[in-house]
Amino acid sequence: MKKTVIFGALTVAGLAAGAAGAATLDDVKARGKLNCGVTTGLAGFAAPNANGEWEGFDVAVCRAVAAAVLGDKNAVEFVPTTGKTRFTALASGEIDFLARNTTWTFSRDTDLKFDFIGVNYYDGQGFMVPKALGVSSAKDLDGATVCIQTGTTTELNLADFFRKNNISYEPVPVETNAEGQQQYLAGACDTYTTDASGLAATRATFETPGDHVLLPEIISKEPLGPLVRHGDNEWGDITRWVLNALIAAEELGITSANIEEMTGNTNNPEIARLLGTEGTLGEMIGLDNEWAKRAIMAEGNYGEIFAKNIGEETPIGLARGLNAQWTDGGLLYAPPVR
Structure with a gap:
């Protein structure tokens, strides 16, 4: 469900170099949807439900990016990929974003010409x-x-x-x-x-x-995280900070239930910046100032996404462990929102 042996590396790297020449943000906006690579089906992480709708822990990150960029969490085309096909799909431009339980390794980050935007699940x-x-x-x-x-x-x-x-x-x-x-x-x-x-x-x-x-x-060690192509730093910044926004929201106590109440009604400057009522963070990444608010509203903060899809109250039954916030002894840590 994750990691690839580096065969065909030169081909993948060559495709990535070519596809990265285009501005992914412009392509996504023009298309009106995000093409998101996911697994072919793994309960709790990415799988179609009884109605054929994709859902899961990784799917939620795709929906958060779509909400931030397009204003619609459902503006996503999910593209199932295998361990062999996922990197070619990203390098060629078939998908804009790969959220598929993929391990961050040296060779993938450098030789295959990809950028991991962070870790959304620490595993082994x-x-x-x-x-x-x-x-x-x-x-x-x-x-x-x-x-x-x-x-x-x-x-x-x-x-x-x-x-x-x-x-x-x-x-x-x-x-x-x-x-x-x-x-x-x-x-x-x-x-x-x-x-x-x-x-x-x-x-x-x-x-x-x-x-x-x-x-x-x-x-x-399997630090699993979403990735994008090398060479499009603006798109990398957007997707990286969407993931950081979900993590930061949990730390700051922002949930899908209280986000409207907290917008414009907080004395915490970092919350105000994250939710767009202060500063110009959206402008810095080519979006409006409510990008993070929409991302959090899509499926909730990181903790909500974890609990709903793979947490201890689900059939998957995973404890937070290393994936707890740093304040609770875990490894989750979003850089400052300023």
């Missing part, structure tokens, strides 16, 4: 196994068959882990999370490995989630 790679397998540690998986998505650095992390622990495995390649889930449930592999959040999301869709366990080992 884990393992899921059937409880009946009787395994309590990933170090007990010597000789196991492992379902793993192709075109991802999950493969590299997996190889490193087994090599370091002097154990062996047999990979079972899959293209999408749906295929990985199907193969795992069919018994084609002993374990499925991907981001721990993705495993929790996948397990939540099982008929009997309790028959499957997530092993305690987290074998990598």
